[in-house]
Amino acid sequence: xxxxxxxxxxxxxxxxxxxxxxxxxxxxxxxxxxxxxxxxxxxxxxxxxxxxxxxxxxxxxxxxxxxxxxxxxxxxxxxxxxxxxxxxxxxxxxxxxxxxxxxxxxxxxxxxxxxxxxxxxxxxxxxxxxxxxxxxxxxxxxxxxxxxxxxxxxxxxxxxxxxxxxxxxxxxxxxxxxxxxxxxxxxxxxxxxxxxxxxxxxxxxxxxxxxxxxxxxxxxxxxxxxxxxxxxxxxxxxxxxxxxxxxxxxxxxxxxxxxxxxxxxxxxxxxxxxxxxxxxxxxxxxxxxxxxxxxxxxxxxxxxxxxxxxxxxxxxxxxxxxxxxxxxxxxxxxxxxxxxxxxxxxxxxxxxxxxxxxxxxxxxxxxxxxxxxxxxxxxxxxxxxxxxxxxxxxxxxxxx
Amino acid sequence: xxxxxxxxxxxxxxxxxxxxxxxxxxxxxxxxxxxxxxxxxxxxxxxxxxxxxxxxxxxxxxxxxxxxxxxxxxxxxxxxxxxxxxxxxxxxxxxxxxxxxxxxxxxxxxxxxxxxxxxxxxxxxxxxxxxxxxxxxxxxxxxxxxxxxxxxxxxxxxxxxxxxxxxxxxxxxxxxxxxxxxxxxxxxxxxxxxxxxxxxxxxxxxxxxxxxxxxxxxxxxxxxxxxxxxxxxxxxxxxxxxxxxxxxxxxxxxxxxxxxxxxxxxxxxxxxxxxxxxxxxxxxxxxxxxxxxxxxxxxxxxxxxxxxxxxxxxxxxxxxxxxxxxxxxxxxxxxxxxxxxxxxxxxxxxxxxxxxxxxxxxxxxxxxxxxxxxxxxxxxxxxxxxxxxxxxxxxxxxxxxxxxxxxxxxxxxxxxxxxxxxxxxxxxxxxxxxxxxxxxxxxxxxxxxxxxxxxxxxxxxxxxxxxxxxxxxxxxxxxxxxxxxxxxxxxxxxxxxxxxxxxxxxxxxxxxxxxxxxxxxxxxxxxxxxxxxxxxxxxxxxxxxxxxxxxxxxxxxxxxxxxxxxxxxxxxxxxxxxxxxxxxxxxxxxxxxx
Numbered sequence: 006x007x008x009x010x011x012x013x014x015x016x017x018x019x020x021x022x023x024x025x026x027x028x029x030x031x032x033x034x035x036x037x038x039x040x041x042x043x044x045x046x047x048x049x050x051x052x053x054x055x056x057x058x059x060x061x062x063x064x065x066x067x068x069x070x071x072x073x074x075x076x077x078x079x080x081x082x083x084x085x086x087x088x089x090x091x092x093x094x095x096x097x098x099x100x101x102x103x104x105x106x107x108x109x110x111x112x113x114x115x116x117x118x119x120x121x122x123x124x125x126x127x128x129x130x131x132x133x134x135x136x137x138x139x140x141x142x143x144x145x146x147x148x149x150x151x152x153x154x155x156x157x158x159x160x161x162x163x164x165x166x167x168x169x170x171x172x173x174x175x176x177x178x179x180x181x182x183x184x185x186x187x188x189x190x191x192x193x194x195x196x197x198x199x200x201x202x203x204x205x206x207x208x209x210x211x212x213x214x215x216x217x218x219x220x221x222x223x224x225x226x227x228x229x230x231x232x233x234x235x236x237x238x239x240x241x242x243x244x245x246x247x248x249x250x251x252x253x254x255x256x257x258x259x260x261x262x263x264x265x266x267x268x269x270x271x272x273x274x275x276x277x278x279x280x281x282x283x284x285x286x287x288x289x290x291x292x293x294x295x296x297x298x299x300x301x302x303x304x305x306x307x308x309x310x311x312x313x314x315x316x317x318x319x320x321x322x323x324x325x326x327x328x329x330x331x332x333x334x335x336x337x338x339x340x341x342x343x344x345x346x347x348x349x350x351x352x353x354x355x356x357x358x359x360x361x362x363x364x365x366x367x368x369x370x371x372x373x374x375x376x377x378x379x380x381x382x383x384x385x386x387x388x389x390x391x392x393x394x395x396x397x398x399x400x401x402x403x404x405x
Numbered sequence: 406x407x408x409x410x411x412x413x414x415x416x417x418x419x420x421x422x423x424x425x426x427x428x429x430x431x432x433x434x435x436x437x438x439x440x441x442x443x444x445x446x447x448x449x450x451x452x453x454x455x456x457x458x459x460x461x462x463x464x465x466x467x468x469x470x471x472x473x474x475x476x477x478x479x480x481x482x483x484x485x486x487x488x489x490x491x492x493x494x495x496x497x498x499x500x501x502x503x504x505x506x507x508x509x510x511x512x513x514x515x516x517x518x519x520x521x522x523x524x525x526x527x528x529x530x531x532x533x534x535x536x537x538x539x540x541x542x543x544x545x546x547x548x549x550x551x552x553x554x555x556x557x558x559x560x561x562x563x564x565x566x567x568x569x570x571x572x573x574x575x576x577x578x579x580x581x582x583x584x585x586x587x588x589x590x591x592x593x594x595x596x597x598x599x600x601x602x603x604x605x606x607x608x609x610x611x612x613x614x615x616x617x618x619x620x621x622x623x624x625x626x627x628x629x630x631x632x633x634x635x636x637x638x639x640x641x642x643x644x645x646x647x648x649x650x651x652x653x654x655x656x657x658x659x660x661x662x663x664x665x666x667x668x669x670x671x672x673x674x675x676x677x678x679x680x681x682x683x684x685x686x687x688x689x690x691x692x693x694x695x696x697x698x699x700x701x702x703x704x705x706x707x708x709x710x711x712x713x714x715x716x717x718x719x720x721x722x723x724x725x726x727x728x729x730x731x732x733x734x735x736x737x738x739x740x741x742x743x744x745x746x747x748x749x750x751x752x753x754x755x756x757x758x759x760x761x762x763x764x765x766x767x768x769x770x771x772x773x774x775x776x777x778x779x780x781x782x783x784x785x786x787x788x789x790x791x792x793x794x795x796x797x798x799x800x801x802x803x804x805x806x807x808x809x810x811x812x813x814x815x816x817x818x819x820x821x822x823x824x825x826x827x828x829x830x831x832x833x834x835x836x837x838x839x840x841x842x843x844x845x846x847x848x849x850x851x852x853x854x855x856x857x858x859x860x861x862x863x864x865x866x867x868x869x870x871x872x873x874x875x876x877x878x879x880x881x882x883x884x885x886x887x888x889x890x891x892x893x894x895x896x897x898x899x900x901x902x903x904x905x906x907x908x909x910x911x912x913x914x915x916x917x918x919x920x921x922x923x924x925x926x927x928x929x930x931x932x933x934x935x936x937x938x939x940x941x942x943x944x945x946x947x948x949x950x951x952x953x954x955x956x957x958x959x960x961x962x963x964x965x966x967x968x969x970x971x972x973x974x975x976x977x978x979x980x981x982x983x984x985x986x987x988x989x990x991x992x993x994x995x996x997x998x999x
Contacts, residue, residue: 030957210952237948258954273957287958294961319961329964336955357925378950379925382970 022277026079028269029103031062032283033088033096034301037119040141041152041222042180044214046285046299047086058301059095061308062282066102075280078105080269082112087139089115093127099282100132110135110268112176117163118155126170135267136167137176137207142183143197144190150183151211152218157197164201174265176205181239182231183211191239195246204265208243209258210236237375244371255338257374274333276326284314292321328390335381340368346388354380406474409584411655413476413613414529415493417521418503419511419869423533427503427565428479434571435468435475437643464599465611465657466644470575476613476657478598485745487873488692490520492598492673495688496613496657499527499582501574502555506532506540506562509548510836511869512810518553527582530555531574536564544837552836585615587654592683593617593625595652595660597674600667602721606638608664612676613657616683620651624679625662629689630669633679634662668723692724694742695803695874696749696853697786699730699767699896700756701738703991707762708737714760715739718752725752730787734896734978734990735765740787742772746853765991767896769853774801774877789895791884794935800900801877802848806831809843809860811868816841818863826851827880827902846875850900885939887913888931889921892981896990906932910940913993920989923947928983 034047035055051058069075081103088096100111112135113128125136142148143157160177167175177198181191198206211231214220222228244254252260256274259267272279273289281288284304287296295318298304307314321329334341340363343351351367354360359373359380373380384390418424464479480493494500500521504514521528530549532542546557561577563570599611612619619625623636640648641658652658664670673689702711715727726742743749749769756762773785776798785791807828811819813835823830823845832844847856852872860868885906887897897917901909910932917930921944932940955963977984 207954209954210949212951212953233947233949236952240949240952258952270956273960274955279957281957285958287960289957296958325964328968329960332964332967333955333960359925375949375952376925376947378967378970379947382967382974385967385971386974 022272022275023079025077026272026277027075027077028080028082028272028277028279029075029078029105030269030279030281030286030288031081031083031088031099032281032286032297033083033086033091034058034284035090036085036087037090037116038154039152039218041150041218042211042214044217044220045086048301051301054301054305055091055095057305058283059091059098061305062099063102064308065282065314066099069280070102070104076104078103078109078280080110080112080272081105082269084114086114087116087119088113089119089124093124093131097127097131097133105132112137112267112269114139115163116155117159120163120166122166122169125166125172129170129172134172135174135176136172137178137267138163140177140194140198141180142186142190143194144186147183147186147190147194150185151180160197161201164203174204176207176261176267177201177203179206179208179243180211181208181243182236184228184231188235188238188242191242192246195243199246199250203252205259205261205267206247206252207259208240208247210240240375241371244374253338254374257336257369257377271337274337276330276333292326294319294321324390328385331384331390332381335369335384336377338368340366341384341389342366344384344387344389344391346391347384350383350387350389354383406653406656408587408589408653408655410472411474411476411585412499412578412582413478413497413585413655413657414499414501414526414578414582415478415480415497416501416503417480417514417517418533419505419508419513419517422503422505422508422511422514423565424479424503427501427533427563427571428477430565430568430571431468431475431477431575432466432644434568434575435470437466437468465642467641467657468643470579473579474656475575475578478611478657485743485748487520488690488744489599489672490517491524491688492596494521494524494526495686496596496598497524497526498585499529499578501529501531501578502553503531503533503565504545504549506535506542506545507537509541509545509840510552510810512808512871513869515552515808515810515842516871516873528555529574529577529581530560532560532562533565535562536567536569548837548840552842585655587614587616589616589618589653591616592681593619593623593676593678594683594686595619595676596686597660597670597676598672600670600672600723602667606661608661608667608670608720610660610662610670610674610676611657612652612660614652614654615686616654617678618651618653619658619660619676621648626677626679626682627670628675628677628682628685629671630674632669634664637661637663666720666723668719671723692744694724694726694744694772694786695849696743696745696769696771698741698743698749698769699732699735699738699787700727700741700753701732701735701765701767703763703765703987705736710760711739711756711762711764714756714762715741717760718755722752724748732767732789732895734894734980734985735767736978742786746857765994767994768899770900771803771848771850771853773882773900776800785900788884788898788900791898791900794883799879800882802850802880802882804846804875804878805849805852805872806875807845807847807852807870807872809845809868809870810836811841811843811864813839813841815864815868816843819843819860819868822856822859822863823847826856827904847872848878848880848902849874851902883934885909885913886933887917888929888933889917889980889983889985890928891931892983894980896994903934906934907939910934914940914942916993917989918942918944920992921983921985922989924983926982 036047036049039049111133113133114137117138140160141151141153213223213230223230247260251262254260255266278290284301285299295315297314298316304314331341360367361370416424466477468475478493480490532545534540535542542562546560549555550557561574563574594616595612595614597610597612600608603609619639621636621639625636626633638648638661640646675686677683702708724744727739730740731737775783775785777796778798828845828847830845834842836842860870881903882900883903883906884900886893914930914932923944927946928944930942931938977986
């Protein structure tokens with residue numbers, strides 16, 4: 006078996022996208038079953054439209070390539086939904102339409118239940134070089150609470166299958182803070198995940214969205230809302246366990262071994278450009294953010310009619326761009342430069358232990374990561390997102 | 406007008422005993438109001454008066470009954486306006502005392518009766534609502550005879566609702582109440598017993614002439630104000646205002662003299678002729694506020710609107726006071742003084758309603774007389790202005806005499822309540838087998854918060870109460886400060902009896918702990934008494950905010966959320982390092998009123 010390009014270039018930890026980078030996000034809005042906490046654009050009853058949907062994605066990509074909107078992608082990300090619900094050839098039909106650089110990162114989100122060696126081998130042969138597994142928990146009662154169907158054993162099988170076909174570059178998605186999940190349950194999940202020696206882990210605090218079964222249970226009072234203090238403790242436990250296993254945080258919810266950072270997501274956080282393919286996909290180009298129609302039917306309809314699938318867009322003015330730069334960059338290990346208008350606030354937050362100096366900038370400490378919203382709001386309120394030109398005269402602080 | 410054919414009288418009753426209904430019936434019977442224009446509670450013109458079923462402003466009307474002129478003066482029905490009541494009564498020779506034939510004597514019946522006797526008025530006792538099935542006129546008559554000394558066989562029995570007995574009542578008014586006396590040739594002496602501000606005419610005063618005559622166009626001297634004004638218009642209300650050329654002794658009417666503020670024509674003022682002044686009528690005093698609170702706009706930029714509204718309202722109501730004050734917690738506002746609790750509520754409600762303002766009121770307090778160690782005496786109407794304990798020799802607080810009439814079943818609970826509020830019982834008397842009169846001396850500060858509500862709830866609404874100011878007395882009073890992260894919050898400072906300090910401190914710190922959002926650090930909330938902490942709570946530091954994912958589709962939402970939070974931060978009050986939403990102050994202070 007040939008080994009696909011697993012050697013990735015050194016990850017950039019900067020808030021400026023590398024020149025010439027372009028991402029492609031492909032949304033696959035189908036799932037076997039909807040998780041109780043999920044408010045994404047995904048459907049469990051649209052099997053009949055899947056083939057048309059794949060065709061539409063292919064057509065959409067061809068049109069964009071023909072229009073010179075899509076030259077050479079440095080990263081492709083199949084997200085969902087459950088991209089692995091598609092049969093492998095269908096997924097590769099879409100991927101084949103994406104012109105990409107030799108070393109492009111190609112990620113597919115997978116449900117551990119819907120992958121096997123054959124499927125993953127096809128992926129690998131077709132150019133997929135990164136997988137992201139939705140693990141969430143290693144404890145069956147927590148999985149049940151989340152409305153997930155898979156058995157923890159499937160995760161091991163899936164990871165073994167990935168390794169068997171040479172896909173060493175993979176992520177495990179975890180969720181903490183479900184009702185009934187004890188701190189020990191969470192430790193079991195972390196230990197179980199780390200036993201698989203993953204090069205990358207994403208861990209998210211369970212968030213209660215109103216338009217979900219979980220949200221309705223909480224609103225009705227039958228399930229307690231996730232507890233902030235419990236989740237804070239679990240974040241700290243995770244950060245320590247992951248760091249102990251050689252995975253460093255590089256974004257609030259993401260940890261990896263050096264060189265295994267997700268380049269596609271780094272591009273997003275660096276305000277890079279990316280194309281959105283499929284229902285509800287978001288795109289960003291030259292300061293314009295746009296999003297596609299939400300349902301697969303409408304997406305297919307638009308593409309068949311020869312129309313653009315875009316449903317809306319927002320022009321990001323320089324102030325908004327600067328705000329987003331701060332909001333996103335501060336979430337990453339790269340941090341942000343110290344803005345002269347916000348020196349006092351930055352100093353206060355640093356002394357209080359929420360920020361730490363890094364060259365002429367600052368980044369979040371662990372305590373700061375837990376309270377990133379508040380820290381960001383304080384910096385924004387202090388004027389830390391005033392757009393250039395003030396930035397070009399920024400005064401370096403800190404010891405070197 | 407022949408003075409022997411004039412009668413000046415007022416209607417007195419406990420709230421809900423049917424005073425306004427009786428006034429309506431009298432107006433109809435005397436043909437004063439066209440049936441088509443008749444509306445209920447004709448004389449209560451303010452929305453608030455109709456809603457609350459009370460009379461705030463004195464009204465007067467001249468009626469023709471048989472060959473007599475009846476001057477009916479409708480008095481304010483609440484203890485807060487006791488002084489106004491006394492001036493209205495001073496304009497009369499008699500009073501109709503109305504008692505509900507099913508409920509009998511209530512606290513205000515007693516208070517009114519005493520006030521009328523003090524003013525030397527002839528009282529015509531009336532049992533009202535005899536049409537009701539639960540009316541017990543015989544029993545009530547006996548009770549009235551025993552308690553008030555009005556012979557049972559002199560009591561008239563009427564139904565203001567159906568009109569039964571009302572003609573007989575008017576005949577009794579003519580027969581029993583003496584005609585006014587007065588010298589038409591003496592120098593003019595007229596009493597102002599009410600003034601209100603009309604945006605077209607300026608101040609319109611209600612007057613009773615005692616001597617001489619009040620002539621249109623005359624140059625008048627207002628004795629207390631020390632000012633001279635010309636009588637632009639004088640007239641009578643019947644009840645439509647009708648100008649007349651003059652008013653003589655024993656006549657009641659209105660006077661317009663080009664005055665722009667009611668404080669220039671206060672209740673109790675004597676009006677006389679500028680050229681030939683008569684002696685001042687007795688009994689004038691300045692209205693003295695008894696209850697104080699800070700009023701602040703909830704939205705800071707409504708400060709100027711609030712100032713304008715207070716100015717305008719004072720044109721109409723000279724009995725409340727206001728002066729600018731600044732609170733670290735609430736910003737710019739005014740310290741206002743009121744005659745009593747109802748007055749405070751009314752002013753606040755009128756400001757919000759008639760001037761469209763949203764206000765937050767600090768906890769009400771009374772005026773303290775503070776004796777300092779250096780021998781000086783200061784009057785303090787704002788807890789945060791209280792000097793430190795080390796400078797205090799003694800603090801005195803105002804007491805009131807509270808009269809409660811209650812069914813015997815509730816005597817126990819009421820005694821418990823009154824004692825818990827530092828009350829001293831001065832009287833316990835059985836008015837009948839089932840009704841008791843309780844009289845307590847209580848600190849005013851103890852009743853300004855919730856005493857009336859508690860009395861009502863502990864007696865299922867059956868008790869009635871009234872109060873009147875008594876003397877200042879020394880008390881063991883302390884100032885309690887509330888500190889957020891070590892910084893005192895002036896809006897929550899209060900002066901309480903030492904025994905109640907701990908309780909106040911506990912309640913306030915507990916409330917604030919629930920109302921203040923978690924911050925980046927622990928926020929200690931302390932209640933302190935002269936530097937000693939008596940209660941403490943902590944708002945634990947927030948440990949996490951949002952740890953959710955943030956990818957391409959989440960960025961806009963995230964940015965907007967943080968933008969909103971940034972705006973929210975701007976509206977926070979900064980107490981030291983602690984950010985407190987304005988709503989938390991409002992809620993903490995509101996809870997205090999309940």
